[in-house]
Amino acid sequence: MSAIGAVPGVEVGQEFASREEAYAAGVHGQLQAGIYGTKKRGAGAICLSGGYKDDEDYGDVIVYTGHGGRDSRKKQVAHQTLADSGNSALVTSYLEGLPVRVLRGYQPRTKYSPKEGYRYDGLFRIREYGWKIGLDGYWIVQFTMESLESPSSPEPAAPSDTLKPEAGKARRKETTVQRIVRNTAITRKVKALHGGRCQLCGQKLEVPGGVYSEGAHIQALGKPHEGPDIPENVLCLCPNCHVQFDTGAVYLTDDLVVMRHGQEDGKLLTVPKHRVGLAYIQSHRTRWSE
Amino acid sequence: MSAIGAVPGVEVGQEFASREEAYAAGVHGQLQAGIYGTKKRGAGAICLSGGYKDDEDYGDVIVYTGHGGRDSRKKQVAHQTLADSGNSALVTSYLEGLPVRVLRGYQPRTKYSPKEGYRYDGLFRIREYGWKIGLDGYWIVQFTMESLESPSSPEPAAPSDTLKPEAGKARRKETTVQRIVRNTAITRKVKALHGGRCQLCGQKLEVPGGVYSEGAHIQALGKPHEGPDIPENVLCLCPNCHVQFDTGAVYLTDDLVVMRHGQEDGKLLTVPKHRVGLAYIQSHRTRWSE
Numbered sequence: 001m002s003a004i005g006a007v008p009g010v011e012v013g014q015e016f017a018s019r020e021e022a023y024a025a026g027v028h029g030q031l032q033a034g035i036y037g038t039k040k041r042g043a044g045a046i047c048l049s050g051g052y053k054d055d056e057d058y059g060d061v062i063v064y065t066g067h068g069g070r071d072s073r074k075k076q077v078a079h080q081t082l083a084d085s086g087n088s089a090l091v092t093s094y095l096e097g098l099p100v101r102v103l104r105g106y107q108p109r110t111k112y113s114p115k116e117g118y119r120y121d122g123l124f125r126i127r128e129y130g131w132k133i134g135l136d137g138y139w140i141v142q143f144t145m146e147s148l149e150s151p152s153s154p155e156p157a158a159p160s161d162t163l164k165p166e167a168g169k170a171r172r173k174e175t176t177v178q179r180i181v182r183n184t185a186i187t188r189k190v191k192a193l194h195g196g197r198c199q200l201c202g203q204k205l206e207v208p209g210g211v212y213s214e215g216a217h218i219q220a221l222g223k224p225h226e227g228p229d230i231p232e233n234v235l236c237l238c239p240n241c242h243v244q245f246d247t248g249a250v251y252l253t254d255d256l257v258v259m260r261h262g263q264e265d266g267k268l269l270t271v272p273k274h275r276v277g278l279a280y281i282q283s284h285r286t287r288w289s290e
Numbered sequence: 291m292s293a294i295g296a297v298p299g300v301e302v303g304q305e306f307a308s309r310e311e312a313y314a315a316g317v318h319g320q321l322q323a324g325i326y327g328t329k330k331r332g333a334g335a336i337c338l339s340g341g342y343k344d345d346e347d348y349g350d351v352i353v354y355t356g357h358g359g360r361d362s363r364k365k366q367v368a369h370q371t372l373a374d375s376g377n378s379a380l381v382t383s384y385l386e387g388l389p390v391r392v393l394r395g396y397q398p399r400t401k402y403s404p405k406e407g408y409r410y411d412g413l414f415r416i417r418e419y420g421w422k423i424g425l426d427g428y429w430i431v432q433f434t435m436e437s438l439e440s441p442s443s444p445e446p447a448a449p450s451d452t453l454k455p456e457a458g459k460a461r462r463k464e465t466t467v468q469r470i471v472r473n474t475a476i477t478r479k480v481k482a483l484h485g486g487r488c489q490l491c492g493q494k495l496e497v498p499g500g501v502y503s504e505g506a507h508i509q510a511l512g513k514p515h516e517g518p519d520i521p522e523n524v525l526c527l528c529p530n531c532h533v534q535f536d537t538g539a540v541y542l543t544d545d546l547v548v549m550r551h552g553q554e555d556g557k558l559l560t561v562p563k564h565r566v567g568l569a570y571i572q573s574h575r576t577r578w579s580e
Contacts, residue, residue, distance in 0.1 A: 039500075040482075082499035091499035097473050178504060179529075181469035183387050192330075205530055206551065207537035208578075209372035209381035210329075214468065239469075239529030240495055247497035261496065288498075 003044050004098050005123065012122035012149055015114060016103075019047070027120050028103050035067055035086030042098040043089040046145075047118070050107030054134045054142065057110045060150050061223045062102065062124065065134070066090065066141035076136035090126060090143050097178030099123035099148055122149035125177075128220055128246060130287035144224065181242070187215020190234040190274060198238035199269045200250060200258050205238050214242045218280035225283070232277035235268075248288030252281045259289070293334050294388050295413065302412035302439055305404060306393075309337070317410050318393050325357050325376030332388040333379040336435075337408070340397030344424045344432065347400045350440050351513045352392065352414065355424070356380065356431035366426035380416060380433050387468030389413035389438055412439035415467075418510055418536060420577035434514065471532070476519050477505020480564060484526035489559045490540060490548055493528050504532045508570035515573070522567035525558075538578030542571045549579070 007026045016022040019031050028045040029036040034052075037043030048055060051074060052065035067086035069078040082088055093100050102121045106114050112121075124145040134140040196211030197204050205212045216235045219227030227233050237245060244250040250260045256268040256276070270276065297316045306312040309321050318335040319326040324342075327333030338345060341364060342355035357376035359368040372378055383390050392411045396404050414435040424430040486501030487494050495502045506525045509517030517523050527535060534540040540550045546558040546566070560566065 088499055095497070095500050095502050096478060097471070176473045177470055178473040179469070179471035180467055181387070183466045183468040188386060203530075205533060207385070207534060207539045209378055209537075210385050212385050212533045212537070239533055240493075243495060243502045243529055244497060247502070249497045 003041055005101075006099075007101070010120055012120065014120045016118045016120070018117065019105075022047075022103055022118050022120070025120075027101055033067065033086060034064075035089055037086065037089030037093070039085060039088035039092055041089070042093040042096055043086070043100050045101035045103060046090075047103040047105055048108055048113070049105040050109070050113075052134075052140075053136075054132075054140055055108065056224055057104075057108065057112045058223045059112050060147040061127075062145045063224050064090075064143045064145055066143065069138055069140070076134060076138050076140075079139040080141050082141060087141055091129065094126040094129055094143070095178075097125065097176045099125060099176060100145065102145070102147075122147060124148060127222075130248060132287060144220075179243075181214050181239075182221075183215065184229050186229050186231055187217075187234050190215050190231050191236045193231075193271050193274045194236035194269075197236065197269065198241050199235050200237055200241040200245065200260075200265075202266075202269055203238050212239075213237065214239055216242045216245055218277070219283045227280060227283075230277075232275055233280045235276070245284075248284075251285045251288045253285075254278060254282070256281070293331055295391075296389075297391070300410055302410065304410045306408045306410070308407065309395075312337075312393055312408050312410070315410075317391055323357065323376060324354075325379055327376065327379030327383070329375060329378035329382055331379070332383040332386055333376070333390050335391035335393060336380075337393040337395055338398055338403070339395040340399070340403075342424075342430075343426075344422075344430055345398065346514055347394075347398065347402045348513045349402050350437040351417075352435045353514050354380075354433045354435055356433065359428055359430070366424060366428050366430075369429040370431050372431060377431055381419065384416040384419055384433070385468075387415065387466045389415060389466060390435065392435070392437075412437060414438060417512075420538060422577060434510075469533075471504050471529075472511075473505065474519050476521055477507075477524050480505050480521050480524040481526045483521075483561055483564045484559075487526065487559065488528035488531050489525050490527055490531040490535065490550075490555075492556075492559055495528050502529075503527065504529055506532045506535055508567070509573045517570060517573075520567075522565055523570045525566070535574075538574075541575045541578045543575070544568060544572070546571075 010025055022028045028047055034047050035043055036045045054065045056063035066080050068080045068084040069076050071077045102124045103118050104113055104121050105118050106116050124147050127144045127146050129143045131139050131141055191213045196213035213236050216237045217227050218233050219225050221227055258265045300315055312318050318337055324337050325333055326335045344355045346353035356370050358370045358374040359366050361367045392414045393408050394403055394411050395408050396406050415438050417434045417436050419433045421429055421431055481503045486503035503526050506527045507517050508523050509515050511517055548555045
């Protein structure tokens with residue numbers, strides 16, 4: 001079983017009659033559970049099998065519900081946790097930028113599901129994760145995953161295979177992308193208004209010849225959040241605070257108090273020409289606070 | 291003149307008889323100087339014209355010498371500085387992840403130069419920059435640039451066009467990549483040995499479900515530095531210290547004292563199982579300290 005990355009000999013789009021067949025081919029190391037992996041190594045594969053009604057499938061983008069909180073009849077009866085081994089494996093995949101194999105099953109009956117059996121749809125990358133109250137009224141964790149196989153993928157798929165076991169014990173060392181910081185004309189504008197000062201911690205990260213900062217979209221661009229690329233939806237952050245904001249380690253109250261690891265940590269730094277949209281702050285917060 | 295990004299109607303590989311023709315086509319906004327751009331907007335274009343003997347051309351990767359320090363006969367007679375407007379434009383392109391148009395002239399007579407005239411070779415991204423004592427004995431700044439046009443580029447070239455002026459004043463908003471953090475099995479191993487604690491500042495950047503850290507190659511992988519992907523050449527850093535280390539705002543002495551903005555800032559944090567290679571520390575330092 002390939003721990004992480006593509007499986008030699010298995011093509012994107014290849015079909016399997018059953019989970020057992022997919023297991024035998026080395027695509028997914030579980031016969032029932034959706035997530036295959038460990039916190040230490042990350043997730044090797046997930047299966048979209050229709051078991052979680054909060055899943056969303058947009059083809060190149062999947063909103064995948066984490067594991068846990070269900071009774072033996074697969075009814076959601078409790079909150080999910082990140083301590084769950086499957087969920088913690090997906091968090092590791094996010095933190096390390098590791099590719100995850102996606103197996104789609106017939107049960108969700110979306111336009112992207114195979115008519116029968118299971119189909120291997122290639123490697124995906126976890127773009128972000130967050131919490132919401134699911135349809136059954138319990139907190140669930142969801143992982144937004146994007147395909148690395150499509151032409152518009154953030155990274156060509158080939159170099160994303162890591163630790164690909166070849167014949168025998170030889171392993172090819174390859175590079176994955178752990179983090180991608182995107183830039184738009186709007187994020188540049190917001191960073192310029194703040195002179196690169198982090199709105200959360202106040203730091204100006206000085207480097208020879210300039211100041212380094214990042215523009216963070218409060219409500220993420222693209223599916224499923226569809227946040228707009230406007231200054232009101234952007235914060236100027238240092239890289240450390242950006243990582244913490246994206247993962248919900250930091251969020252903001254309606255009074256723009258910075259909550260870091262659940263503790264008050266000063267107020268959001270603002271400048272007159274940059275208004276921060278409260279709706280986006282709220283949208284971000286609902287994914288990270290109870 | 292397109293400020294930044296591709297020029298509508300100009301193909302990669304298109305040839306021009308002279309700098310004047312390239313100027314008229316909107317590829318490069320200068321007739322003599324190598325760098326076209328400003329600190330505020332970044333660099334729109336550079337021209338490889340053989341004027342700086344320290345330039346290196348590997349095709350998809352170019353080591354481009356900054357501007358300045360030469361007399362009227364183009365002899366290097368002084369150190370270069372980042373205050374130079376062309377160099378500061380390239381620093382902005384680095385910090386913001388902006389694409390730079392590359393024009394190759396006939397003069398360097400490398401295997402990648404056109405036989406005569408000038409050729410537009412598409413968009414490049416600045417991977418890193420640093421200092422060295424050039425062949426003439428003065429400090430020069432050099433920018434390592436990598437093509438965004440090749441199949442193995444870190445990002446498909448298409449989305450890298452930013453602020454592309456179309457007919458009239460309409461501008462398409464597009465996304466560039468400001469920063470890419472790469473990951474290998476070796477960087478993951480080093481990060482695990484340190485439990486994600488930054489070796490420079492001691493911080494563990496906690497996020498829900500884990501700790502976020504980055505593996506920094508001390509001597510960069512790939513051309514021209516060709517640093518090895520081994521634990522001795524990797525540090526476990528928080529994103530802020532990683533940015534400062536890559537840009538030389540932080541470097542290390544042989545005694546592993548952390549020099550931040552030229553001031554002592556504690557010692558490198560180490561763990562018994564992770565030996566840091568002094569040769570790599572020295573190689574990094576020579577690019578950033580006098």
